[in-house]
Amino acid sequence: MQHTVTFPSGTVNYAFQCSAEELAQHANNRPIVVVTDEHIAGLYPQLRSRFKTLTVPASENSKDIRTVEKLAGDLLQMEAGRNTLLVGIGGGVVTDITGFLASVYMRGVSFGFIPTTLLAMVDAAIGGKNGVNTGLHKNILGTISQPEFILYDTNFLKTLPGEEWSNGFAEIIKYACIFDAAMFEELTKHNIGYYQGNYASLSDLVEKCVHLKNKVVLADEREKHQRKLLNFGHTLAHAVEKLYGLTHGKAVAIGMVAACIISQNRTSLDEAVTLKLKSLLQQYGLPVRLDLNVENVMSILKMDKKRTNDNIDYILLEAVGKAAICPLPLAEIEHALISYERNH
Ligand code: ADP
Numbered sequence: 001m002q003h004t005v006t007f008p009s010g011t012v013n014y015a016f017q018c019s020a021e022e023l024a025q026h027a028n029n030r031p032i033v034v035v036t037d038e039h040i041a042g043l044y045p046q047l048r049s050r051f052k053t054l055t056v057p058a059s060e061n062s063k064d065i066r067t068v069e070k071l072a073g074d075l076l077q078m079e080a081g082r083n084t085l086l087v088g089i090g091g092g093v094v095t096d097i098t099g100f101l102a103s104v105y106m107r108g109v110s111f112g113f114i115p116t117t118l119l120a121m122v123d124a125a126i127g128g129k130n131g132v133n134t135g136l137h138k139n140i141l142g143t144i145s146q147p148e149f150i151l152y153d154t155n156f157l158k159t160l161p162g163e164e165w166s167n168g169f170a171e172i173i174k175y176a177c178i179f180d181a182a183m184f185e186e187l188t189k190h191n192i193g194y195y196q197g198n199y200a201s202l203s204d205l206v207e208k209c210v211h212l213k214n215k216v217v218l219a220d221e222r223e224k225h226q227r228k229l230l231n232f233g234h235t236l237a238h239a240v241e242k243l244y245g246l247t248h249g250k251a252v253a254i255g256m257v258a259a260c261i262i263s264q265n266r267t268s269l270d271e272a273v274t275l276k277l278k279s280l281l282q283q284y285g286l287p288v289r290l291d292l293n294v295e296n297v298m299s300i301l302k303m304d305k306k307r308t309n310d311n312i313d314y315i316l317l318e319a320v321g322k323a324a325i326c327p328l329p330l331a332e333i334e335h336a337l338i339s340y341e342r343n344h
């Protein structure tokens, strides 16, 4: 099943329920270079045997400008010209590196993605943001450019470790919270085991998330306004991810709970929603509490690139399926974190 979406920065062909075997059809005889990580290359040796393949170590540390420089050197060595099609096959690390590399190599070559993690399928591969880190500074170098295609082959998920399933569900639960009360209800009825045994329902869920994200990106590709809603749970998540070495999904889970607690004061969100969200997160193997050092967290939030003066645009919930952008003073966030720390 295919459909195309035209964003300001390019048109993307989404191929759902597809097989990675169909990649050659999308290449139209252009030379393909696959970019993947070493772990995936080991699990799927057919990639290396079928395509020219470049690998990076399977680690967030690979998402760095130095990797891009090295890969550009490798491309030059294999005489990859401007008609090369770069295809990122992997999780968010691989799709970010590939999108960035393709956007700058020879001033830009075509690229496509085959996301292999649930998180990349519902989030990282979509939306055209391709960022890499410089040392400790996350996503500081980046481009907004859309892949030519994104192929969805859920068979890759058969080898995905349980923790990575939870990470993906953190983002799926995020979409439900901010946009889709019916999806929230559906999620409460199931768990990871259900979706692992029912790929048809899983594909439906993935497609719904893709549509929800595309709708916001279409309206606001450069994150001037609505796209900010996708940062629900993410302001605190980025801080605790770095401070406590949590996976992205776990950090987002904690960030969403904290955002609900702030919402209870700010938007009069019913406390029952916070409790429902907590139990849903736990149902999908995600944490809901963390002993955090408020002072350390605040020192990171103060450096947040989305800060304006002493306010941070925080995404709050008004109800399940309804979110709002709310500029919050740092002092109020600090106060909320202290009460989160005491009461949860
Ligand atoms: P994301 O940012 O999408 O969570 P990453 O790129 O950080 O994902 O990948 C997380 C880990 O999952 C990496 O070790 C990667 O090699 C591994 N991985 C990715 N896809 C698969 C898969 N289909 N099966 C097994 N492991 C995978």
Ligand code: ZN
Binding pocket: 123, 171, 234, 248, 252
């Ligand atoms: Zn995220």
